[in-house]
Amino acid sequence: MSNTRIATADGPLDHLTSASWVKPTSVPGLIGCTPKFEGILSTLQTVLTAVNPHGMAGPFHCAPVVPLETIDRAQYADAFPQLLGSVHALDTQKADQLASDRHQRATDVVLAPAVCYSVYPEIADRRLEQEQHFDVFGYCYRHEASAEYGRFRAFRMREFILVGGQTSTWEWRDNWFDPCDQLFRSLGLKFTVVAASDPFFGPGDQFLRASQLEQNLKYEFIAPVHPEDEGTAVASANYHRGHLGERFAIQFADNGVAHSACIAFGLERLVSALIHVHGDDLANWPELDGHGAAAVDGRMG
Amino acid sequence: MSNTRIATADGPLDHLTSASWVKPTSVPGLIGCTPKFEGILSTLQTVLTAVNPHGMAGPFHCAPVVPLETIDRAQYADAFPQLLGSVHALDTQKADQLASDRHQRATDVVLAPAVCYSVYPEIADRRLEQEQHFDVFGYCYRHEASAEYGRFRAFRMREFILVGGQTSTWEWRDNWFDPCDQLFRSLGLKFTVVAASDPFFGPGDQFLRASQLEQNLKYEFIAPVHPEDEGTAVASANYHRGHLGERFAIQFADNGVAHSACIAFGLERLVSALIHVHGDDLANWPELDGHGAAAVDGRMG
Numbered sequence: 001m002s003n004t005r006i007a008t009a010d011g012p013l014d015h016l017t018s019a020s021w022v023k024p025t026s027v028p029g030l031i032g033c034t035p036k037f038e039g040i041l042s043t044l045q046t047v048l049t050a051v052n053p054h055g056m057a058g059p060f061h062c063a064p065v066v067p068l069e070t071i072d073r074a075q076y077a078d079a080f081p082q083l084l085g086s087v088h089a090l091d092t093q094k095a096d097q098l099a100s101d102r103h104q105r106a107t108d109v110v111l112a113p114a115v116c117y118s119v120y121p122e123i124a125d126r127r128l129e130q131e132q133h134f135d136v137f138g139y140c141y142r143h144e145a146s147a148e149y150g151r152f153r154a155f156r157m158r159e160f161i162l163v164g165g166q167t168s169t170w171e172w173r174d175n176w177f178d179p180c181d182q183l184f185r186s187l188g189l190k191f192t193v194v195a196a197s198d199p200f201f202g203p204g205d206q207f208l209r210a211s212q213l214e215q216n217l218k219y220e221f222i223a224p225v226h227p228e229d230e231g232t233a234v235a236s237a238n239y240h241r242g243h244l245g246e247r248f249a250i251q252f253a254d255n256g257v258a259h260s261a262c263i264a265f266g267l268e269r270l271v272s273a274l275i276h277v278h279g280d281d282l283a284n285w286p287e288l289d290g291h292g293a294a295a296v297d298g299r300m301g
Numbered sequence: 302m303s304n305t306r307i308a309t310a311d312g313p314l315d316h317l318t319s320a321s322w323v324k325p326t327s328v329p330g331l332i333g334c335t336p337k338f339e340g341i342l343s344t345l346q347t348v349l350t351a352v353n354p355h356g357m358a359g360p361f362h363c364a365p366v367v368p369l370e371t372i373d374r375a376q377y378a379d380a381f382p383q384l385l386g387s388v389h390a391l392d393t394q395k396a397d398q399l400a401s402d403r404h405q406r407a408t409d410v411v412l413a414p415a416v417c418y419s420v421y422p423e424i425a426d427r428r429l430e431q432e433q434h435f436d437v438f439g440y441c442y443r444h445e446a447s448a449e450y451g452r453f454r455a456f457r458m459r460e461f462i463l464v465g466g467q468t469s470t471w472e473w474r475d476n477w478f479d480p481c482d483q484l485f486r487s488l489g490l491k492f493t494v495v496a497a498s499d500p501f502f503g504p505g506d507q508f509l510r511a512s513q514l515e516q517n518l519k520y521e522f523i524a525p526v527h528p529e530d531e532g533t534a535v536a537s538a539n540y541h542r543g544h545l546g547e548r549f550a551i552q553f554a555d556n557g558v559a560h561s562a563c564i565a566f567g568l569e570r571l572v573s574a575l576i577h578v579h580g581d582d583l584a585n586w587p588e589l590d591g592h593g594a595a596a597v598d599g600r601m602g
Binding site for chain 2: 023025027030031032033034037038039056057059060061062063065067069070082083085086088089090104106107109118121138141143153154
């Protein structure tokens with residue numbers, strides 16, 4: 001995202017507000033969503049449950065805060081120190097004495113930076129005999145500095161995760177490409193797919209970042225989420241290698257450290273991308289859960 | 302809630318975990334919810350939309366964090382200092398220099414202590430010519446010191462709010478009693494209704510607290526949320542008088558400061574109360590959205 005577009009950040013938000021999709025707050029990047037917006041988001045959830053090749057009952061719902069010890073163990077703050085929001089509160093043991101004192105201390109929870117962090121503690125410190133599939137959903141928080149529409153501080157993520165052997169997690173991640181590509185076409189989205197990198201393995205580690213691109217560890221589905229947007233990641237597929245298996249001491253059968261992969265969907269961004277394509281009047285929208293009713297070739301480039 | 306039951310707090314949580322309703326985390330009072338649990342919660346949302354006498358499209362979805370300035374203006378921290386969770390993060394202007402420094406500062410957002418705080422800024426500093434109805438939903442956070450099942454730190458609240466004149470807000474609050482009573486009976490809940498007080502008007506202000514009881518400003522629907530529970534508030538109806546109208550400078554027509562009232566439903570507690578009544582096997586549950594299929598007289602006392 002280019003910073004030069006911050007000056008026009010209010011344009012898309014004003015439009016989406018007047019068209020009854022969202023409501024702004026006094027804090028940049030923090031919005032609420034109307035029933036009109038939620039109807040689309042809810043349909044997307046149903047569609048994603050149906051598209052999941054592993055066939056699960058629907059997502060596990062994570063709370064918007066997670067134990068600090070989980071995020072510490074994942075070494076999230078080493079990679080993204082500026083994005084993490086931690087929760088502070090009065091020391092409850094001293095609440096009576098401190099009732100008039102607003103000094104707060106760090107608690108044992110932080111805002112969830114991604115929903116997949118809820119699943120690793122569940123299978124930590126053990127040897128898995130079978131690969132484990134997860135379907136999780138929840139609010140995430142990232143302390144974004146930008147006010148641009150689409151750079152939400154609080155947003156909802158739907159994430160499918162596999163923890164297992166090296167080959168199967170890699171293949172599973174790649175096998176998501178086709179259903180995801182077909183889904184986005186059937187929804188009428190205009191999108192591109194790009195190899196991407198992020199400082200997942202530590203900040204400033206150019207070697208690992210370049211290596212991540214070379215090894216094709218991450219690809220993103222990019223679509224415009226408002227008329228002035230050149231493209232924002234609405235989904236990303238990530239192969240973590242053994243990074244989280246090591247952190248959470250998860251072994252897989254006779255294969256040593258477990259590998260993991262995930263595909264994550266940013267739901268507010270996806271709804272916004274759909275609004276950008278289909279407009280403000282729901283009467284003009286195709287049936288999103290029809291799978292094919294809106295089947296047009298939306299692939300750009 | 303008596304503290305003597307903390308020792309057995311793991312009992313209900315262990316049971317609900319093994320019956321695939323919830324999953325615990327390493328932090329007391331912080332749980333995630335399975336698709337089985339979410340199916341019931343989603344049905345409850347539909348039922349509450351249908352029960353709302355004002356007939357609205359469904360809830361507005363609030364983010365789990367709200368602007369600090371909203372909570373300051375509502376004077377929430379004066380009343381409940383020990384429950385508020387504030388969000389701290391690195392100073393993003395200095396993120397590069399501070400990448401290895403985990404010292405964080407208070408940001409401009411706090412975790413939402415109730416969902417209704419999202420609506421007052423929207424109508425602040427103005428004179429309403431018509432009363433305003435709201436239907437809102439979202440995650441709340443309260444830094445509860447208890448580990449007892451039902452004392453969730455992060456939980457979802459559905460809230461109906463009216464801002465308007467003194468008489469109409471009072472009557473509207475009281476008019477919620479019958480539909481709520483009928484709904485809970487039709488759901489098969491065992492419940493009582495009690496007048497209640499909270500330190501809404503400031504901590505330690507015994508006069509105002511006694512006055513709140515006398516004036517019947519708050520009543521709660523109380524139901525057991527697990528087998529060892531004597532009763533937990535699953536919904537509460539509150540008449541705020543002009544408290545929030547004053548804080549947010551909202552006038553109502555020719556009547557001076559606007560009054561407000563709300564009815565709030567604790568969704569995880571309601572689902573837990575239903576599980577307590579109907580058991581772990583969904584095959585034995587009545588149709589919750591049938592309205593009458595499960596109509597038994599559940600009123601206790």
